[in-house]
Amino acid sequence: MSSTTTPYAAGEVSEQKSAARRLIFISVLVATMGALAFGYDTGIIAGALPFMTLPVDQGGLGLNPVSEGLITASLIVGAAFGSLASGYLSDRFGRRLTLRVLAVLFIVGALGTAVAPSIAFMVAARFVLGIAVGGGSATVPVFIAEIAGPSKRARLVSRNELMIVSGQLLAYVLSAVLAALLHTPGIWRYMLAIATVPGLFLLIGTFFVPASPRWLASKGRFDDAQHVLEQLRDSHAEAHREVEEMKTQAKQAHKRVPVGELLRQRWVVKLLFIGVGLGFTAQFTGVNAFMYYTPIILKHTGMGTNAALTATIGNGVVSVIATLLGIWAIAHYGRRKLLMTGLVIVILAQASLGSVLQFMPQNLTQSYAALACILVFLLFMQMCIAPVYWLLMSELFPMQVRGLLTGVAVSMQWLFNATVAFLFPIAISSLGNPTFYVFAAINLGSLLFVALCLPETRGKSLEQIEKHMKKEL
Incomplete structure (x- = not known):
């Protein structure tokens, strides 16, 4: 009897594993369309700005250093609002519905920037686009972390960062190609219009992915959570164990404190402080001064516009390679060690x-x-800092308020991003080259913060991390 049933059982398990891996692959691919749009929208401004600074009669918007910073920063300020609002929406209505709404905003915002007739209109359209970018940055890592198991979480969440830098690389390549092939006024409009494509893919894709099982569990829908997990895990037994762990965690959370009181507990406040501090650390490396303004930096050394745009492709190539290395490194080394290195x-x-x-x-x-x-800066930034930041944002906070606190922390990260983006061209024009020494000094302080404050989360389930944080903080 065993000789006939065992092969059937083995085949059934193998089929379950294949189906689960397919669904996770599709779900991560769809979710990271938001990250691809995020990367493209933040990267394309580097290629568009040199053409937008041209006079209006030459197809530009006649930008000066202040309006350059304003247009660049408007997306980022929008992202701060978007990440904060999406944290509430994703906790209230679910990660999947939130991604669907954000996809619509990606499309509307991208089209608005492409047709903008004035600086004021461009700022408004970039703000709307920023809401989508920020919302995606807060929602996508959480969604991926909640559908992934502990052994796959680091690798899968890190794909979010891979898609961000891939979007930036795509933006740099298309900027250089369009600049070389098209010699028409308003070339920057074509660059910005392309951003609608990943938004469309995200909108369509959200109809083919499951809801987050942990969000379902947080609403008391444990049967629905188990049904989803049975599609995402290698066996029904594994799904059952995970649901039981979530039930236990939910019961303990219910017995302990309501959400309002939880948010006032010292360990939760300290976690939020750490999350905000990590956002400062990531942004005040100065990474986006390079991602947004590398062509302008290189033009100051004597490079022509087209040569500077082509050289900027190196930013994207190095970032993609570094992120691939980071995905490997993050599976082998602790979060703290990578950040400090x-x-x-x-x-x-x-x-x-x-x-x-x-x-x-x-x-x-x-x-x-x-x-x-x-390029050396970007290699280590994208390998050791950026993927670790987004991974930590998906796993640091307790389940009851994960969407909300992730939204708050990521919102602050976007405000830090906006601060750098707005002040950098002004600092370069007033302080000059010593601006980069200021960044180095700030990063030294960030290194001390990570060494003294950041706990290690590697190798733990989301529920184990929550238990550990409460005990240690």
Whole structure:
């Protein structure tokens, strides 16, 4: 009897595993369309700005350093509002519905930027687009973390960062290609219009992915959560164990405190402080000064506009390679170790860039030396800091308020991003090259913060992390 039933059982288990992996792959791919749109929308501004600064009669918007910073930062301020609002929406109505709403905003915002007739209209359209970008940045990692098991969570959540940098690379490549092939006024409008495509893919894809099982459990819908987990896990027994763990966690949470009181507990406040501090750490590395303004930095060394746009492709290539390395590293090393390693190299790269720009004569050698410093910076930023940040945002906070606290923390991260994006062109025009020494000093403080405050979360389930945080903080 066993000789006939065992092969059937083995085949059934194998089929279950294949189906589960397919569904997880599709779900992650759909969710990360939001990350792809996020990356493209934040990266394309680097290619569009040199053309938008042209006079209106030459197809531009006649930007100056202040309006450059305003247009760049408007998306990021919108992202701060979007991440905060999406945290509430995703806890109230679910991660999947929130992603669907954000997809519509991606499409509307992208079209608005493409047809903008004035600086004021562009700022408003970029703000709407920013709401979608910020909402996606807060919702996508949480959704992926909640459908992934503990052994897959780091790898799958890190794909969010991979899609962000892939979107940025796509933006850089298309900017250079369009600049080389099209010689028409308003070329930047074509660059910005392409951003509607990932938004469309996200909107359509949300009709083919399951709801978050942990969100269902948080609403007391344990049967629905188990049904979803049975599609996402390698066996029904594994799904059952996970649901039982969620039931136990929910009962303990219900017995302990209501949400309002939980938000006032010291360990939760400290976690929120750590989350906000990590957002400061990630943004005040100065990464987005490079992602948004590299062509302008290189033009100051004497490079032409098209050459600077082409050189910026190196940013995207290095970021994608670094993120792939980061996905490997994050599975083998602790979060703290990776963050601290990345910050040490970032400090050295910022100091080196400041020295290159300050002391080397302005020529092609300086241009390439500056680009080399930027690429080394990006290699370690995208390998050791960015993927770890987004992973920690998906796992640090307790289930009862995960969407809300992730939204608050990511919202603050976007405000820090906006601060850097707005002040950088002004700082460069007033302080000059020592601006990069200021970044290096700030990053030294961030290194001390990570060393003293960040707990380790590697190798734990989301429920185990919550239990550990309450005990340790």
